Amino acid sequence: xxxxxxxxxxxxxALGEGPVWSGxxxxxxxxxxxxxxxxxxxxxxxxxxxxxxxxxIGCFAIRKDGGFVAGLRSxxxxxxxEGERIAxxxxxxEPTATNRFNDGRTDPRGRFFLGTIDEKKxxxxxxxxxxxxxxxxxxxxxxxxxxxxxxxPDGRTMYHSDTQxxxxxxxxxxxxxxxxxxxxxxxxxxxxxDDKGRPDGAAVDAEGCYWSALYEGGRVQRYxxxxxxxxxxxxxxxxxxxxxxxxxxxxxxxxxxxxxGRPAEELERLPHSGGxxxxxxxxxxxxxxxxDPEV
Numbered sequence: 001x002x003x004x005x006x007x008x009x010x011x012x013x014a015l016g017e018g019p020v021w022s023g024x025x026x027x028x029x030x031x032x033x034x035x036x037x038x039x040x041x042x043x044x045x046x047x048x049x050x051x052x053x054x055x056x057i058g059c060f061a062i063r064k065d066g067g068f069v070a071g072l073r074s075x076x077x078x079x080x081x082e083g084e085r086i087a088x089x090x091x092x093x094e095p096t097a098t099n100r101f102n103d104g105r106t107d108p109r110g111r112f113f114l115g116t117i118d119e120k121k122x123x124x125x126x127x128x129x130x131x132x133x134x135x136x137x138x139x140x141x142x143x144x145x146x147x148x149x150x151x152x153p154d155g156r157t158m159y160h161s162d163t164q165x166x167x168x169x170x171x172x173x174x175x176x177x178x179x180x181x182x183x184x185x186x187x188x189x190x191x192x193x194d195d196k197g198r199p200d201g202a203a204v205d206a207e208g209c210y211w212s213a214l215y216e217g218g219r220v221q222r223y224x225x226x227x228x229x230x231x232x233x234x235x236x237x238x239x240x241x242x243x244x245x246x247x248x249x250x251x252x253x254x255x256x257x258x259x260x261g262r263p264a265e266e267l268e269r270l271p272h273s274g275g276x277x278x279x280x281x282x283x284x285x286x287x288x289x290x291x292d293p294e295v
Contacts, residue, residue: 004279005220005235005255009041009048013274016256017201018059018104020288021246028246030256030276031057033102038068038083041276043247051083059104059114061291069131069291071101071114076131090136092116099126103201103242105149107158110292111178113139115146121164128160130178132295139180147242148202148212152225153286159186159210161199166191168199168212168223187227189214201242201256205283213240213255218270220255237273238266245285253285254278 014034021028028041038051038060053072060070060079067086068079075091092101094116104114116126121144128140140160148161148168158173158180166189171180187210189199197217204210208225218238222231237257246252259267259274267273 004233005277006279007236007272007275008043008254008278009276010272011039011041011048011275013037013039013256013258014260015241015258016274016276017102017241017258018057019201019242019244019246019254019256019276020060020062021244021250021254021285022062023248023250023287026248028244028254028276029060029062030242030244031060033058034260038070043252043278053083054085056100058101058117061104061106061112062288064110064290064292069112069293071104073100076101076112076114076136090131093129093136093138094125094127098122102126102145103147103149105151106289106291107151107173107175107178108155108289109175109178110289110295112291113149113158115143115149115160117145118143118164124164130180132178133293140183147200150202150204150210151286152204153206153208157225159202159204161202161212163198163200163215166198168202168210168227170227186210187223187229189217189221200240203243203245203253203285205245205281205285206250207283209283211243211253213243215239215241215258220253233279235277237270237275237277238262239273240277244288245281250284250287251281252278253281 013032019030102117111132126143144164170186197214200215239258
């Protein structure tokens with residue numbers, strides 16, 4: 001195991017999540033779910049700005065026609081570039097007092113996939129959804145914490161994890177119809193000793209390898225397309241949450257993290273928890289598709 005991640009932004013997020021790289025802007029967007037903020041970071045200019053929101057934002061995607069599509073606690077929303085709520089596109093179909101939208105990602109055609117989290121851990125009441133011009137459609141039920149959405153380079157495999165059960169799944173994916181079928185176990189995270197790491201957000205590189213951030217694991221893992229663990233990379237924060245490839249060559253791997261509710265001893269030892277960390281990779285990532293409201 002190597003320790004190649006270093007701090008690039010001391011954002012002090014309560015629950016940093018959902019990084020999305022904009023190649024056009026050469027900027028990294030990400031959210032602080034519990035802080036109810038959308039962040040924008042330009043690494044080259046070292047410029048960092050935030051947009052405050054009126055409710056928790058679990059995930060988002062940059063829209064092809066400007067602004068964002070976002071999974072807020074209340075539902076799927078169209079947000080302006082300044083973060084103002086333009087219109088609710090679909091209400092949250094689950095009880096908003098206990099279930100909010102969490103991880104999300106755009107498919108190669110521009111559809112938005114997003115899942116929810118069963119915050120009370122009351123029996124796996126969360127789900128995985130697809131949002132496109134047809135509306136919000138449930139893809140999978142019986143989930144505890146929806147995470148890890150990513151697509152293979154050829155667009156024929158969709159990945160998804162349920163953090164609570166430490167399992168990463170793969171689906172056969174039809175980019176033409178948006179249908180995900182034949183769910184199967186891709187990998188399971190096994191813990192030894194005091195290790196509590198479990199799969200959170202993810203991304204896929206140009207070789208088709210799946211990178212997963214381990215919440216309470218303090219590291220990022222890389223898996224082959226067949227589910228073989230290829231490597232682990234330490235991060236100076238225990239609660240790594242999601243990763244994104246960025247930079248002009250897509251060879252900078254960014255990871256967000258959380259600090260909310262962590263023990264005082266841990267925060268003293270890892271004071272930049274809640275920040276954004278990065279390391280250089282030999283293999284580039286994939287460009288992040290934008291949400292297309294016409295698909």
